[in-house]
Amino acid sequence: MSVTAPKGFRAAGVAAGLKTDGGRDVAVVINDGPSRAAAGVFTRNRIKAAPVVWSQQVVKGGRVRATILNAGGANACTGSPGFQDTHATAEHVAEALADSAAEIAVCSTGLIGERLAMPQLLAGADAAIAEAARDGGLAAADAIRTTDSVAKIAFKRGEGYTIGGMAKGAGMLAPSMATMLSVVTTDADLTAEQCDRLLRATTARTFDRVDADGCTSTNDTVLLMASGAAGVTPDEEEFAALLTQVCDDLARQLIADAEGATKxxxxxxxxxxxxxxxxxxxxxxxxxxxxxxxxxxxxxxxxxxxxxxxxxxxxxxxxxxxxxxxxxxxxxxxxxxxxxxxxxxxxxxxxxxxxxxxxxxxxxxxxxxxxxxxxxxxxxxxx
Amino acid sequence: MSVTAPKGFRAAGVAAGLKTDGGRDVAVVINDGPSRAAAGVFTRNRIKAAPVVWSQQVVKGGRVRATILNAGGANACTGSPGFQDTHATAEHVAEALADSAAEIAVCSTGLIGERLAMPQLLAGADAAIAEAARDGGLAAADAIRTTDSVAKIAFKRGEGYTIGGMAKGAGMLAPSMATMLSVVTTDADLTAEQCDRLLRATTARTFDRVDADGCTSTNDTVLLMASGAAGVTPDEEEFAALLTQVCDDLARQLIADAEGATKxxxxxxxxxxxxxxxxxxxxxxxxxxxxxxxxxxxxxxxxxxxxxxxxxxxxxxxxxxxxxxxxxxxxxxxxxxxxxxxxxxxxxxxxxxxxxxxxxxxxxxxxxxxxxxxxxxxxxxxx
CATH class of the missing domain: 3.10.20.340 (ArgJ beta chain, C-terminal domain)
Incomplete structure (x- = not known):
């Protein structure tokens, strides 16, 4: 159970040829609503990858229809051509979903300084959207792995709603935030303002307290997407506690799988x-x-x-x-x-x-x- | 040529049994004057070893007759018994030199948290003082090695005077100051105030700019001892430049010999x-x-x-x-x-x-x- 544990979400992970080993490398998480409130927390590194700059703008609007993620390239330190690649990716996904690019978040992970292989990425996005399903959460978590040896997923049930999540990250794990990507979903009905407040408070006490090697990355992103599909407005205190448990669980999975660690x-x-x-x-x-x-x-x-x-x-x-x-x-x-x-x-x-x-x-x-x-x-x- | 390159200094390094391999482990650097102006720069770590706390007090007086150094134990985190050990060492050396313990600096390096083997150390101090000679600089530099693979020495000649130095340090190399001990000597005639000012300015641009592993130690000490035996009051600018060259030379030797480094x-x-x-x-x-x-x-x-x-x-x-x-x-x-x-x-x-x-x-x-x-x-x- 991963990002598709809550109602209202479809996901997929596909192999698009970005990873040299032929593994899954493109994932999508689609929020079918009825709500699409969202928030994000991003790296505090001043060298921000193109997808971070893009997604920061997206979450300012408080709404995310879908998140497209890729491994096999961080799209960091790639200048304005790299930003145009991210923009084009969001536009491509928006068109496939007949929606607005301004509500498509983008996350990338992999090597810094190289352009993404765009034909492969866009074809992968099409395939992922076509495959996206209620049982696709695990494949999505698998697709965002880089040096992670296992996919990281977690979920918790509250009073009539569910929180699910996936994460990746095995090196460059440090605050501000473990160097990582994470998408957390819920079918509870939350406002964008609630998403933002709850996500900031939670990451400060979970992902921000993981520090494998003191190295802060260019791509750190944690997104919270709320579909409202459970039709439940949660008790905020209970929700915060469960969200903390999900994020803490994911954060500990990152440390447990950190590069080369034996302790x-x-x-x-x-x-x-x-x-x-x-x-x-x-x-x-x-x-x-x-x-x-x-x-x-x-x-x-x-x-x-x-x-x-x-x-x-x-x-x-x-x-x-x-x-x-x-x-x-x-x-x-x-x-x-x-x-x-x-x-x-x-x-x-x-x-x-x-x-x-x-x-x-x-x-x-x-x-x-x-x-x-x-x-x-x-x-x-x-x- | 090491700390005995300048006139007025005797030194020795002896094996006292503090190191398990039987190598030299106690060194002494004696200033026979006529002057004994001195200054010191110490670790900024708030956990300061007993010899650091002691020697900080000594150099406040602006005069150092002799410095006694040991490898085979840092005498850090040893509480007030450890401080009493340092005090007793200074008293012991002072008595042998018929001088005041308030002008005996002490430096220790090795494992943190263990008491020194005092009978061996004091016997070693006696032996070192007995052996101390004008050609003892290299043996002294050898005696302060821990994981250093080679002794580090340097010297420079100015207009009628000489600056010599020795250093140790191969791990825990970081500012504030590379984790290290260093004694720099000169036969130029300097005031204690000049020693202090020149040493601070120089270490800030040399030893402070060596950072092997980001780990700051409990024992960092750099001492400057001036004998005035050359009878020359140096041009301060020239002296500062030569002192910088000596300290930079020693600092680079530390990096060149840093634990496990290949670059x-x-x-x-x-x-x-x-x-x-x-x-x-x-x-x-x-x-x-x-x-x-x-x-x-x-x-x-x-x-x-x-x-x-x-x-x-x-x-x-x-x-x-x-x-x-x-x-x-x-x-x-x-x-x-x-x-x-x-x-x-x-x-x-x-x-x-x-x-x-x-x-x-x-x-x-x-x-x-x-x-x-x-x-x-x-x-x-x-x-």
């Missing part, structure tokens, strides 16, 4: 003076190469954790810091604590807890280890 | 609205794991360069950016430029040039590639 690491900062402080500290650790190598080596190296904490401006006293790895408080009061040999780092799931002893706020960032396979994969990606 | 990468940002902007951009690229993996793979992946540039707040227009790798402008106007197959990435030395097209300021940061060997070395360091 999924949750970095909890507690006892912080503010949530911002907690986030800053968790992020600094998540981006510390030496710490990430240590976890790969199953070495509970709390010195590297403190080294990362010390680079931040969060409120803390160095000799009040406590650090636990997988529940063993190996650093107490800024110095050596419990026996490090008690730390079991053999499971894939690792939890690092940093207690700043400066307040009661907390935040968690999810990251991965830095591995030989990560280096291999990212030194050979485009060659 | 030494100079990241020049030109056409910037300000030097700060240029530095910010060069640093963002130097810290981008995906870019560093690409260079390891000899892949001139300019998209990853732009992806890093886009995360900064420097002044630029995305479609005015130009990027050259080893002199080939493969990105022009924010899009594909000259033929990437013309880029030869086989040499160890790599230059990435980013033209922001926003002004005339420039800055260069030196970094390394991210390699399989880096991950191996840093996943196994403490186990």
């Amino acid at each position: 999924s690491i949750a970095i909890e900062t507690v006892g912080a003076a503010s949530e911002d402080d907690a986030l800053t500290v968790s992020r600094a650790i998540a981006r510390n190469s030496l710490f990430k190598c240590a976890i790969y080596g199953e070495d509970p190296n709390w010195g590297r954790v403190l080294g990362a904490v010390g680079t931040t401006d969060a409120a803390f006293e160095p000799d009040h810091l406590n650090v636990a790895i997988n529940g063993v408080w190996i650093c107490r009061g800024g110095a050596v604590g419990d026996d490090r040999s008690k730390v079991d780092l053999s499971p894939r799931e690792v939890t690092v807890t940093v207690d700043l002893a400066a307040g009661s706020a907390a935040a968690t960032v999810h990251t991965t280890d830095l591995t030989v396979a990560y280096v291999h994969e990212n030194s050979a990606y485009s060659t | 030494s990468i100079a990241i020049e940002t030109v056409g910037a609205a300000s030097e700060d902007d240029a530095l910010t951009v060069s640093r963002a690229i130097a810290r981008n794991s995906l870019f560093k993996c690409a260079i390891y793979g000899e892949d001139p992946n300019w998209g990853r360069v732009l992806g890093a540039v886009g995360t900064t707040d420097a002044a630029f227009e995305p479609d005015h950016l130009n990027v050259a790798i080893n002199g080939v402008w493969i990105c022009r106007g924010g899009a594909v430029g000259d033929d990437r197959s013309k880029v030869d990435l086989s040499p160890r030395e790599v230059t990435v040039t980013v033209d922001l097209a926003a002004g005339s300021a420039a800055a260069t940061v030196h970094t390394t590639d991210l390699t399989v060997a880096y991950v191996h070395e840093n996943s196994a360091y403490s186990t």
Whole structure:
């Protein structure tokens, strides 16, 4: 169950020849209404791919009829010809749906700096629209994979409505937003303003707290499309909770499948003076190469954790810091604590807890280890 | 020629048993005057090792009689017992030299979080002081190595005076300051105020512009010790230029020997609205794991360069950016430029040039590639 779990949506994923391995590479998600309220959250990188620039304009109108997505090319750093390619793609899809290009969102992922193979992409769009069906959600999720080893999908049911979603992203995973594409759908009846508010609040606490390698991409996009087909106006608090669960589920799937990772690491900062402080500290650790190598080596190296904490401006006293790895408080009061040999780092799931002893706020960032396979994969990606 | 190239200095490096391989691990640099003006620049990490806290106090007095250095233990995150160890070391050296502990600087490097083996260290200090001689500079440089494969030394002659230096550091190399220890000596006659001013200005443009892995250590220290033994008050401008050459030479030796690196990468940002902007951009690229993996793979992946540039707040227009790798402008106007197959990435030395097209300021940061060997070395360091 993916983006087609909610009523009112059709989807498809087809092989259009953009990927060299012949796999699916073009997806479409069509909202048949009755509503088409929508919102989007995009990369904060100032180098924005053409489809990001386009889709930002589309969601400003608050309505999305369909989203066309492709792997096999990011259409980033392609100048105005690249933007014209995105525009032409939206026009092409709009014509096939007898609708307006101003309500067609576009997402692309793949290599930066190369033009898309437009004949293949447009033919793929035609094929995807022709195939789009109520059971097409999984094929769509499959088609947007790049180095993802598995398709990422999630869904949740609320009181009379459903939220579904798909995502891709395995490298360049960092805030602002994990580098990724995600489309989340619902058959609840929401206004565009609600979509925008709920999506921003949710991504800030889910996708924005995934940080595999500190590298922010040019193409990050999360779209929320609401069909209203369930005929239900949801309780906003319940909807927000379910949306958070769907996005959190997808975000964790991204980390679980991150390039070359052998560990999924949750970095909890507690006892912080503010949530911002907690986030800053968790992020600094998540981006510390030496710490990430240590976890790969199953070495509970709390010195590297403190080294990362010390680079931040969060409120803390160095000799009040406590650090636990997988529940063993190996650093107490800024110095050596419990026996490090008690730390079991053999499971894939690792939890690092940093207690700043400066307040009661907390935040968690999810990251991965830095591995030989990560280096291999990212030194050979485009060659 | 190292720290004993200038007159007035004796040094030694001895094996005290702190390193498990039996190599030299305790060094001393003694200033026999007539002057003992000195200054220091230290890590900006808020988690400061005991010897950093100690030596910061020492250099506030503007005078250093001797510096005692050890590898085989950082004495960081060791609480007040660790600080007492540093204090005891300074007292011990002061007693042997019949001098004041308030003028004995202490530097330590090695693992974080473990107490030093004090009996060995103090015995090593005695041996080093006994051996200290005018030709001991190289042995001292050898003794402060951790994962450094070679000793790093440099010297320059000015008008009637000499500047010499040694450094160590191969991992945790990042600003603020490359993670490192360095002692620079001169027989020129300088005031403590001059030492401080000249050292700060120089480190900001040399050691601070080395960034191997973005990880800032707890122990970074650069000391300048002036004996006045040459009886020459130098032209300050000439001295500053020579000091910069010595520190730049040492900084480049650090990058050339950085853990697991196969490439030494100079990241020049030109056409910037300000030097700060240029530095910010060069640093963002130097810290981008995906870019560093690409260079390891000899892949001139300019998209990853732009992806890093886009995360900064420097002044630029995305479609005015130009990027050259080893002199080939493969990105022009924010899009594909000259033929990437013309880029030869086989040499160890790599230059990435980013033209922001926003002004005339420039800055260069030196970094390394991210390699399989880096991950191996840093996943196994403490186990």
